[in-house]
Amino acid sequence: MELKETFERVKAASRQLALLSDERKNELLVAVADAIVKNQTSLLAANAEDLARMDRSNPLYDRLQLTESRLEGIASDMRHVATLPSPLGMVQKERTLQNGLRLRRVSVPFGVIGVVYEARPNVTFDVFSLCLKSGNACVLKGGRDAVSSNEAGVALIHEVLSREGINPSVVELLPATHEATGEMLNAVGYIDVCIPRGGKRLIDFVRDTARVPVIETGAGVVNTYFDEDGDLKMGQAIVNNAKTRRVSVCNALDCLIVHESRLHDLPALCAPLIINNVVLHADEEAWQALHGNYPDELLREASDESFGTEFMDYQMAVKTVASLDEALRHIACYGSGHSEAIITQNEAAARRFQNEVDASCVYWNAPTSFTDGGQFGMGAEIGISTQKLGPRGPMALEEMTTYKWLIEGEGQTRP
Numbered sequence: 263m264e265l266k267e268t269f270e271r272v273k274a275a276s277r278q279l280a281l282l283s284d285e286r287k288n289e290l291l292v293a294v295a296d297a298i299v300k301n302q303t304s305l306l307a308a309n310a311e312d313l314a315r316m317d318r319s320n321p322l323y324d325r326l327q328l329t330e331s332r333l334e335g336i337a338s339d340m341r342h343v344a345t346l347p348s349p350l351g352m353v354q355k356e357r358t359l360q361n362g363l364r365l366r367r368v369s370v371p372f373g374v375i376g377v378v379y380e381a382r383p384n385v386t387f388d389v390f391s392l393c394l395k396s397g398n399a400c401v402l403k404g405g406r407d408a409v410s411s412n413e414a415g416v417a418l419i420h421e422v423l424s425r426e427g428i429n430p431s432v433v434e435l436l437p438a439t440h441e442a443t444g445e446m447l448n449a450v451g452y453i454d455v456c457i458p459r460g461g462k463r464l465i466d467f468v469r470d471t472a473r474v475p476v477i478e479t480g481a482g483v484v485n486t487y488f489d490e491d492g493d494l495k496m497g498q499a500i501v502n503n504a505k506t507r508r509v510s511v512c513n514a515l516d517c518l519i520v521h522e523s524r525l526h527d528l529p530a531l532c533a534p535l536i537i538n539n540v541v542l543h544a545d546e547e548a549w550q551a552l553h554g555n556y557p558d559e560l561l562r563e564a565s566d567e568s569f570g571t572e573f574m575d576y577q578m579a580v581k582t583v584a585s586l587d588e589a590l591r592h593i594a595c596y597g598s599g600h601s602e603a604i605i606t607q608n609e610a611a612a613r614r615f616q617n618e619v620d621a622s623c624v625y626w627n628a629p630t631s632f633t634d635g636g637q638f639g640m641g642a643e644i645g646i647s648t649q650k651l652g653p654r655g656p657m658a659l660e661e662m663t664t665y666k667w668l669i670e671g672e673g674q675t676r677p
Contacts, residue, residue, distance in 0.1 A: 276399035308414035371397035383411035479645035482512030489606035529555035
């Protein structure tokens, strides 16, 4: 294992984190946040190198791009994490047995968290802030597309940590190679849990290859159902926001499901999408309703592949259903368990939708674009978990901990 020395350094650094108080961690986070703002020019220059290697038409371009406002947002999120309560040492369960033994279950760090991610340089800072605050060291494995941005970000963090007298190996960046990913996934004894952030292909590879435990952050195939009792004006705003706010993120809308009784409203429902040239892949009924009422160059006939696709682009499928039952069946078949939404004024339909849809986040009259740790008041996120064992939904500080049992006795022995 060529990276064994790196993993050993991170493992040793993780034990040193236990000596840091929460106040000291908060000071370090604020210091790094200040450095991000102060060094915007160099961070943007490194990002420009990455952007120059990517075609602007690539859906990942938006994820890759850093701007002054995005760096300000990253720094703001990091400062917010510093204000949050520590997730460590929380007593989750407590009891005294008949024999007098006192039991407590308390939250503790995992130790070392490995994160594999693609063209998302913001993840470098998000993961560092959440891991430091939760007492975890981290090993980062970014993609080739963001190599300059990630290297500049980790170098900046290392500079601040070294200046503050902290072992910089609490965060390490691996080479942007396929081989490095393989070594991380097989670093048994060094990495306690691995989290992939990216598309379905990356997530499947990590899940199928890893010998270390994995928390799966699934791809986002996101649906929104416009019910027969949906409000049109509300629906316009929700659909447009969910689809066009940022098309490259995992909570972006991929398929609009519309009740057949509202097909006459479909052109108006989709009208705001025209501004951003959103291509619609419509089934036969929806196509008939949209034809002549939506730009021809933006209208396509849906194929079987249109449903269940995470577009990450200005494209969206449209599916017509005859009932809520059919909408639920469609989501069960094509959804990825990430985020789903219903637009309706019928509370009974909404409650049934929320109860029956199997996803980490289920919305009623709100866009799926809110599936985000920062929006949920968590400060930032390390990913959106779509699995059911362990964390589910946005993963932030609390989800970066495990627990251990503390048992206190007075000499009791077991019969």
